[in-house]
Amino acid sequence: MTTYKAINLVKRPEPGPVSADIFEVVEKELPTVNDGQFLIKQTHMSLDPAMFGWMSPDTESYIPPVELNTVMRSSGVGEVVESKHPDFAKGDRVMGMMGWQEYALSDGQGINKVQADVPDEMVLSVFALPGLTATQGLFNVGEPKSGETLVVTGAAGSVGSIVGQLAKADGLRVIGVVGSDEKANWITSELGFDGAINYKTDDLSAKLNELTPDGIDLYFENTGGPIQHHVMQHMNAHGRIVVCGMIADYDKAEPAPGPSWIPIIKKRLKIQGFTMPDHFHEVPSLLEKLTPYVMSGNIKYRAHTLEGLESAIDGLNLFFSGDNKGKLLVKL
Amino acid sequence: MTTYKAINLVKRPEPGPVSADIFEVVEKELPTVNDGQFLIKQTHMSLDPAMFGWMSPDTESYIPPVELNTVMRSSGVGEVVESKHPDFAKGDRVMGMMGWQEYALSDGQGINKVQADVPDEMVLSVFALPGLTATQGLFNVGEPKSGETLVVTGAAGSVGSIVGQLAKADGLRVIGVVGSDEKANWITSELGFDGAINYKTDDLSAKLNELTPDGIDLYFENTGGPIQHHVMQHMNAHGRIVVCGMIADYDKAEPAPGPSWIPIIKKRLKIQGFTMPDHFHEVPSLLEKLTPYVMSGNIKYRAHTLEGLESAIDGLNLFFSGDNKGKLLVKL
Known part of the structure; x- marks a missing residue:
């Protein structure tokens, strides 16, 4: 039996820098893939300022907060490693909301395939x-x-x-x-x-x-x-x-x-x-x-890539200090 | 020779209540009416909060400020008492920008006729x-x-x-x-x-x-x-x-x-x-x-009418105290 790491949100953040104790690193068993599902091995995850809204209990916000004791919400890029889903095959590169975890089980909802020649960092820095x-x-x-x-x-x-x-x-x-x-x-x-x-x-x-x-x-x-x-x-x-x-x-x-x-x-x-x-329903027209603009070389980007799942936690504070240089990513 | 009274703006207002010394009441000779012109005897003039913008020297504002030593800007209703203009006849009731003065000479620019059955106060309180x-x-x-x-x-x-x-x-x-x-x-x-x-x-x-x-x-x-x-x-x-x-x-x-x-x-x-x-070019569609809504009785109004040209000066301060009850007007 194989296990993987994930990070749960266990407390709501207080004002001020993000304290590590609002998160808990957990070890989970790799899930069984049922019909209509596929398993993604995440390769890069994205850190975004919108996460502060997602963690906050404020019910007036535009999407529901992350529930306590569940995996922290985030978008990412990964590779399909096992599939019983008609539209996704082993080896496909995909992007979507995968959360702070090394593997994600999906039914395809909100997951899109990524062109082979676009690097992970460009996917998350530009096309996400x-x-x-x-x-x-x-x-x-x-x-x-x-x-x-x-x-x-x-x-x-x-x-x-x-x-x-x-x-x-x-x-x-x-x-x-x-x-x-x-x-x-x-x-x-x-x-x-x-x-x-x-x-x-x-x-x-x-x-x-x-x-x-x-x-x-x-x-x-x-x-x-x-x-x-x-x-x-x-x-x-x-x-x-x-x-x-x-x-x-x-x-x-x-x-x-x-x-x-x-x-x-x-x-x-x-x-x-x-x-x-x-505007998620407008994503196709936005892309x-x-x-x-990207294809004609008008859009340059730089990624600030942290290493390892746990680096995400302290990485969030770079938004407040402004010490990140470019799009904040975590390489898994 | 007949004269009439007008009020000139002679200083820019300071912050705080409007001080009477920014205005000067002057006595002027009734002008000669030339071809294409007509003379209006103003019966009611309107006081509006927009006037604070018109008096201010702030060049960023949406219309040019009133020039110093000229008649203070305001809208009003009046009656044509003499005309050499093809579209306006003696006895016509008109509305438009007439300024703080008992008589106004016009070439018709910005002056519109008023329906006979709409009282002066309703013209300035609702249709202006x-x-x-x-x-x-x-x-x-x-x-x-x-x-x-x-x-x-x-x-x-x-x-x-x-x-x-x-x-x-x-x-x-x-x-x-x-x-x-x-x-x-x-x-x-x-x-x-x-x-x-x-x-x-x-x-x-x-x-x-x-x-x-x-x-x-x-x-x-x-x-x-x-x-x-x-x-x-x-x-x-x-x-x-x-x-x-x-x-x-x-x-x-x-x-x-x-x-x-x-x-x-x-x-x-x-x-x-x-x-x-x-939006002045949209006035016809706005009317x-x-x-x-007015014709079906949905719009009630009340006018707070001051008496005499000079009452306009102190009348402006009613906007700050909030002591006016309804649309501020000056009856001439």
């Missing part, structure tokens, strides 16, 4: 949640127009880096907000952003004045934090604000207040929040939109 | 800025659906009272936020609102729990103030927020911060600001939408 989120948020919510100015926060992050590159490919001026000079350098030298702001060291107002001389038409918010208030002052009439993430406040007991609504009137702004679970 | 603003904001921005719950602030005010009555007529549950028990009583007993909250005396959170048991789908913001933060906590998924006015902050040097953006993501909210100058 980050790329889909960037595509939905930028194009369907933000309605970008060539010649406009976009500011994106978390610009070196998994979603922000793709948002900026898609917008650049469509002829926008793109300024990214990041938390280190290394990231600032990466998005301007490697990704082709028109400018970068280091929110930890720059004078935000002066830097926005310098880098967005024609104002801001589109603001893509991945982080929250004081930059919000400065951006609001620089928004142009009829500007759009896409609210995708607020990582700066996910670990706080009391979230910081937002900007005054006066500019929303004066500039007739539209602010729209969105989350991907509302259709995204793929040509 | 308040009703057009309510119609545009509620229907075109807010997209209300029968059975939904609407919360509107400034609910006894000129715009809010119409928003609530239009929504009631379309089958929504309507809760109004007001600043006195008298106004609370008026909107529930006379206008048919389902409930009222006195923001000065009620426990806002408890009262929202009691009056919006199914949450809030649509929030129409006319005032700003702490109620914003509580409403955000009660918004339903896919809720819409229409930002029309922020009178609570117009007289403050430093506007109060707004709510955190976290609920915007969790609940996928849309927040949209609008101002009427963007077409609004008129049937």
Whole structure:
């Protein structure tokens, strides 16, 4: 009999850094594969800021929280090692929600095959949640127009880096907000952003004045934090604000207040929040939109890959420190 | 030679109550009416919160500020007393931007005729800025659906009272936020609102729990103030927020911060600001939408009428104290 490791969520997180004792590493027996099922050996799993929502008991959130004493939710890539399912064969590479575990039993629900020539890291960094989120948020919510100015926060992050590159490919001026000079350098030298702001060291107002001389038409918010208030002052009439993430406040007991609504009137702004679970039925059309940008070489990515299942636990705290460089993955 | 009185704006207002010395009452000679012109004797002028924007030097605003040492901008109703214009005859009743003055010379630009059987006060209280603003904001921005719950602030005010009555007529549950028990009583007993909250005396959170048991789908913001933060906590998924006015902050040097953006993501909210100058070309279709509600008796109004041109100056401060009861007008 063979066993494998999995990680269960056993407590709800408190505000502040994630404490290891909310998880429990368990040893499980490999399940029997019945008709209509197949077994996946996971090779890479993805860590995403959305996980803080999934762990929280908040019933108002957009998908139900992970139940206590069950495997932590996550997406991943793997290989089918045994199958009694008509559509999946041994050796197929697949992606989908697999959870924090080395093996996952599936009936095919939410699992999709992956093209043979796309590396695991690219699957999870571009064609999974980050790329889909960037595509939905930028194009369907933000309605970008060539010649406009976009500011994106978390610009070196998994979603922000793709948002900026898609917008650049469509002829926008793109300024990214990041938390280190290394990231600032990466998005301007490697990704082709028109400018970068280091929110930890720059004078935000002066830097926005310098880098967005024609104002801001589109603001893509991945982080929250004081930059919000400065951006609001620089928004142009009829500007759009896409609210995708607020990582700066996910670990706080009391979230910081937002900007005054006066500019929303004066500039007739539209602010729209969105989350991907509302748009899972649109994944095929989102992939259709995204793929040509990737194929024509417009989308670069970098993965920050941790080693081993248990590295996921402490890995979550990299979202708060901002010390990850690129899409956070765990190699199994 | 006959003269008339006008009021010029001679200084920009400071934060806080409007000081009388920013205006100057002047005596002017009645102008000569040339070909293509006509002279209007104004009978009622309208005071609107938008005037604070018009007086401010803020060049980012949606229409240019009133130039110093020119007549203060305002809309009004009057009668044509002399005409050399082909489309307007002596005796016609007209409405439009006439300014703070007893007589106005016009070339017809922005001036419309008024039906004979609609009283002056109804013209300015319903068919002018308040009703057009309510119609545009509620229907075109807010997209209300029968059975939904609407919360509107400034609910006894000129715009809010119409928003609530239009929504009631379309089958929504309507809760109004007001600043006195008298106004609370008026909107529930006379206008048919389902409930009222006195923001000065009620426990806002408890009262929202009691009056919006199914949450809030649509929030129409006319005032700003702490109620914003509580409403955000009660918004339903896919809720819409229409930002029309922020009178609570117009007289403050430093506007109060707004709510955190976290609920915007969790609940996928849309927040949209609008101002009427963007929609002046849509006035005919807005009137077409609004008129049937008025004709079927669904829209009640009350006017708070001041007497004499100079009463306009101090009248502006009623917006901050909230002591006006109904649409603020000045009878000339």
